[in-house]
Amino acid sequence: MAELNIGDHCAKPDCKQLDFLPIRCDECKLVFCKLHSPVTAHECQAPPRNVANLESNTETRRSGQQCQFPSCDNHELVPLMCESCEKVFCVRHKQKETHQCPKLWTATDEANAEREAGLLNAEKLDRTALHSVSRPLHPTGQSSEVKSTSKPISSRSRATAARLVLMQAKMHAKPAGNGAASLADEDRLVIRLCASAGLNPTSTETMPFFVGKAWPLGRVLDFAQEYFSVKTPKTGARLALCEVLEHAVDTSGAKGEKDIDLSRTVGDCVLDGTLQEACLLKLTTMD
Secondary structure (H helix, E strand, C coil), X not given: XXXXXXXXXXXXXXXXCEECCCEECCCCCCEEXXXXXXXXXXXXXXXXXXXXXXXXXXXXHCCCEEXXXXXXXXXXXXXXXXXXXXXXECCCCCCCCCCCCCCCCCHHHHHHHHHHHHHHHHHHCCCHHHHHHHCCCCCCHHHXXXXXXXXXXXXXXXXXXXHHHHHHHHHHCEECCHHHHCCCHHHXXXXXXXXXXXXXXXXXXXXXEEEECCCEHHHHHHHHHHHCCCCCCCCCCEEEEEEEECCCCCCCCCCEEEECCCCCEHHHHHXXXXXXXXXXXXXXXXX
């Protein structure tokens, strides 16, 4: 029976071991066993290779695309392109702020754009409703003349003005005395109070307050008298509350006033629609 020619003997002179999986040296091309396969183990006699100095190879060192930032000569194997200006930059200058991208959108630019957009929208607004809210409560003779010549306010503008008044009144309403501060939210009603110029010329400002729905309107009158520092008339006239009908105007644009029954409670007047939230009640006199 013929012998099988499997494996090979180690080329190291003092070994000669038969190895079934010999390893060939890449330098001297001789076959060695696993133990002597390393170059140092079999004392390889092949001359050393001349490895090129990659650092001195200018072409290799400068391979890739050069950064397009001025005064930068860095090269990148993987180009980093700015999606705004579509230029190629190195890792150091890839950020828009760093390479001073001409299409950089900063927070200041965004704020300016929003401001300009807001001004444009404001020019297109129907400002009639806003003017009706900011109109003085007791107009002078000159303003009365202007009012009489202006066109009537539309129903849409009146509704918008009413919503604005309600929102502002709820934001700034204060308790109408110590007893109102402890009222639960569901027991409160926001109203606005003012005094006629004849009672207190120095205090004609409209002020928002919240009162109790269970309060009689006479209690609201007492608070208004105290707040606006109005003295009780000595003879003839008596103090009264009337509702200023701001948004129920006639075709001429004039506002009306409606007397309030002081014997009723605030809640009863709300239930039958006599009073609404943020309504304007004026302290006045009645003969």
